[in-house]
Amino acid sequence: MNKRIFYIDADGSPHLVVPAPAARFDDETDDAFLTRISVKDVPKEARAVRTVDVADLPEDLNAGAVFFRAWTITGNQLCVDMVTARSIWREHIREARASLLAALDIEYLRADEQEDSERKAAIAARKQKLRDAPSDPAIENAETIASLREVWPLDGDDS
Structure with missing residues (x-):
């Protein structure tokens, strides 16, 4: 699955939840899986909660996301606060x-x-x-x- 859950916590820090494939139930749809993980792992006080495609992330996480702390939501898009x-x-x-x-x-x-x-x-x-x-x-x-x-x-x- 190439989806991640992005949110900003109460103190303004960005977070990215990477659902573990092993946590998925048999025959569970992508949407159901992401919803269940989001309910379990995203704090209730979180804001700007979004399910995002890996291809839409502002940086390649495998290359080291130097600017992760600058990730934010503008409109409905995940971007970097310059x-x-x-x-x-x-x-x-x-x-x-x-x-x-x-x-x-x-x-x-x-x-x-x-x-x-x-x-x-x-x-x-x-x-x-x-x-x-x-x-x-x-x-x-x-x-x-x-x-x-x-x-x-x-x-x-x-x-």
Whole structure:
């Protein structure tokens, strides 16, 4: 079955219920199965409860749904809230740059011990570039998930 149950809980978080095929009764129709699972697994206070086809999901779950927390319902369609998606992407960049900044901190200390002011300045510039990465204007200008994924200001950093 290629159907899923999407809902938003009371605190605004999205959820996706994937019905387990083994939970299906013999001779149970798709609609009856989904209704039974929905009644059992979707909280009463949930809103925007929808049965959706896997092909209509905003992201491929097998590829990792980075933006799942940004999924929402607009009208009757499951889509991605781009304001939330941009915030998620900025956090993703911050997480990715953490190890790069840590490595540069060590390099900076070594340059400091060697009193190499030229190297310290170059390292400081690279660190500033990493600190500025989540503020890249291309993130704010991205209008789709595909265009947002293309913005990766950490590319080319040889840290």
